[in-house]
Amino acid sequence: SIPQPSLRRLPLYYRLVSLNHDKKLAYTSSRDLGLTANVPAARVRKDLSYLGERGRPGVGYDTELLMQRLETFLGLINDKEAVLVGVGNLGRALALYPGFARYGLKIAGLFDIDPAKIGQMVGTLKIMDQSRLPDLVRRWRIQMGIIAVPAQAAQGVAEKLIRSGISVIWNFAPVTLVVPPYVLVKDEDLAVDLATLSHQIVERDQA
Amino acid sequence: SIPQPSLRRLPLYYRLVSLNHDKKLAYTSSRDLGLTANVPAARVRKDLSYLGERGRPGVGYDTELLMQRLETFLGLINDKEAVLVGVGNLGRALALYPGFARYGLKIAGLFDIDPAKIGQMVGTLKIMDQSRLPDLVRRWRIQMGIIAVPAQAAQGVAEKLIRSGISVIWNFAPVTLVVPPYVLVKDEDLAVDLATLSHQIVERDQA
Ligand SMILES: NC(=O)c1ccc[n+]([C@@H]2O[C@H](COP(=O)([O-])OP(=O)(O)OC[C@H]3O[C@@H](n4cnc5c(N)ncnc54)[C@H](O)[C@@H]3O)[C@@H](O)[C@H]2O)c1
Ligand SMILES: NC(=O)c1ccc[n+]([C@@H]2O[C@H](COP(=O)([O-])OP(=O)(O)OC[C@H]3O[C@@H](n4cnc5c(N)ncnc54)[C@H](O)[C@@H]3O)[C@@H](O)[C@H]2O)c1
Structure with a gap:
């Protein structure tokens, strides 16, 4: 392989x-x-x-x-429907990004916990109350979740997604999620990249 | 090493x-x-x-x-001042993110080309016209640039940054930048991660 x-x-x-x-x-x-x-x-x-x-x-x-x-x-022509949880600054940017569609990603629902955000439109989607997530994930048979909530909320959101039937998680929160072995997780860790870039600067300055 | x-x-x-x-x-x-x-x-x-x-x-x-x-x-306590170019959905999320400060990153200036955005506040910073970038990068001796402009604008922005004295680039645009050998570039390619996650789903479904 x-x-x-x-x-x-x-x-x-x-x-x-x-x-x-x-x-x-x-x-x-x-x-x-x-x-x-x-x-x-x-x-x-x-x-x-x-x-x-x-x-x-x-x-x-x-x-x-x-x-x-x-x-x-790469499975790019396979449609991958996803729900996105946490429609803050980063979540909104991800939800509006047209560039993921060419990889088969289709964001089917947006969920948040903030009453000020629930009901707002982001692109063509309306932000829904996160309490509706389990029902909608099951009904629409969504297999993928995108986590864009703060670090302290991420594990709870992951468990909720998994209980609802999600088996693939794209995680943007800076935490290591604890999930069952059958769940695929991709951690998007910008801070790790910043730290390795920082290390390269140290090495260059010492050279 | x-x-x-x-x-x-x-x-x-x-x-x-x-x-x-x-x-x-x-x-x-x-x-x-x-x-x-x-x-x-x-x-x-x-x-x-x-x-x-x-x-x-x-x-x-x-x-x-x-x-x-x-x-x-990792050089985390070294202050790394950066300018961010392209204050769209992603750039704004990056500019507002408090989580990079603990790695020593300090965003010192925001630049855009869109007249509707120039002059707007994002957090404590005012978006400046990208024509002012070379002068400010030289005066403030900024060594790092963050590129969050569309793909077609990225190479031009990189060249402008490098001519002004930038030697470290954190690139979020989905292009391979062509730069002199002394310039450090970190490509942040969310699409690559999505594509590898997509491949893992294919493998799992075939297993
Ligand atoms: N903004 C960035 O550039 C950036 C960079 C790297 C990592 N991250 C990570 O991405 C995540 C989001 O960052 P951000 O800047 O968008 O933060 P943010 O505070 O703007 O957004 C977080 C959103 O999640 C919502 N939320 C909180 N708990 C929730 C829950 N239980 N269920 C549903 N929604 C919930 C909040 O109401 C808010 O809308 C964070 O974990 C952050 O560490 C962000
Ligand atoms: N939004 C995401 O979630 C996401 C994910 C992966 C990659 N990206 C990449 O990040 C970049 C930004 O994405 P976005 O969604 O924020 O796009 P956007 O269109 O919302 O923002 C781009 C910004 O760059 C500005 N700009 C264009 N040319 C410029 C120039 N020459 N100088 C200065 N500013 C200029 C525009 O005026 C705009 O404000 C793109 O390359 C995109 O492919 C974004």
């Missing part, structure tokens, strides 16, 4: 091939794919071999075929 | 030790550190050995000492 670093480059390759597809470019070179992911062309070819993809030497990869292969492998 | 996966766990350890420090707990166990980073205790000890840290068997790590060691290693 594909190693994590290779897997994480695939969406970058996808971004380029779908751009090239829009521009009707028949082929995409491993060199260009490498530039977009900051790796040598040989690394690109190794990554794509996990998908059973081989390019034509001197030409590259068939743009359309590679695009479809990446979409299938 | 410390491997990337170990480096990325250090901020999670820091989160726990600083919490324990607030609670005045003298020791922090490698077991608890492991739970917060989803790794075994032995892995924690290996990670912290890169900092020259050894715990006391059966007791753990001196909370205060470990906290200070992590702060130094």
Whole structure:
């Protein structure tokens, strides 16, 4: 099965091939794919071999075929309906972002606890009272939850989501969630990236 | 030098030790550190050995000492002044977020191109015209820029920042920036995380 670093480059390759597809470019070179992911062309070819993809030497990869292969492998054409909990500054930005739709994400409901926010429109969705979440998640059979509430509320929200039938969580709160083994969790931890960037600055200044 | 996966766990350890420090707990166990980073205790000890840290068997790590060691290693107490460019939905959320200050980040200026936004207050900062950026970055000697503009504007903004003296970029736009080798860039790519989560769902459904 594909190693994590290779897997994480695939969406970058996808971004380029779908751009090239829009521009009707028949082929995409491993060199260009490498530039977009900051790796040598040989690394690109190794990554794509996990998908059973081989390019034509001197030409590259068939743009359309590679695009479809990446979409299938990454599940991008599968609709993933999600509820978003916590419609604060970050939650609102996520809810309004058009860029996730091309990965199959469809935010089907917004939930909050703040009476001042309940009933407000964000894009085409109305913010609902979080007490309605279990019923709606079950009825709509939603499998994914996006957590954008403050740290201290996150574990409780996760448990509520899981009890309602959620099995995939995209977590933006700076806490490590405790969940049953069958639940997939992706932690989005901007602070970790800021801290590693901070460390790189220390290293550079000491060099 | 410390491997990337170990480096990325250090901020999670820091989160726990600083919490324990607030609670005045003298020791922090490698077991608890492991739970917060989803790794075994032995892995924690290996990670912290890169900092020259050894715990006391059966007791753990001196909370205060470990906290200070992590702060130094990660450069968290060093003030990092930054300008943020692109005060849209995401930029506004980042500008208002109090959680980055504990990592030493201080957003010193907000810039946009939209006349409707210029002059607006976001927290304690007034949004400025992006034409004023070069002058202010040079005068204030700002070393870091945060890019939260649309994809098509990002490369131009990066070049403008670099010409003004910026040498560290935290990039939230879904593009691979082309910069001189001395510039540190951290790409914050939420779409990559969504795509890898999507792939995990595919794998789980096929299992
Ligand atoms: N804003 C950022 O740039 C940023 C960056 C990194 C991490 N985060 C994390 O993202 C989360 C949200 O940040 P923010 O800046 O949007 O905060 P915020 O305070 O603006 O928004 C939080 C929202 O969650 C709601 N909420 C609280 N408890 C709830 C519950 N039990 N059920 C439903 N809704 C509830 C609040 O009413 C509020 O609308 C936090 O965990 C924060 O640490 C934010
Ligand atoms: N919103 C999200 O949740 C999210 C998630 C992932 C990635 N992103 C990325 O973050 C970026 C911002 O997203 P957003 O949703 O806030 O978009 P947005 O359209 O709400 O905000 C973009 C802002 O940038 C400003 N801008 C445009 N060109 C500029 C320039 N040359 N100089 C200064 N300011 C300029 C615009 O006036 C606007 O205020 C985009 O690249 C987007 O792809 C956003």
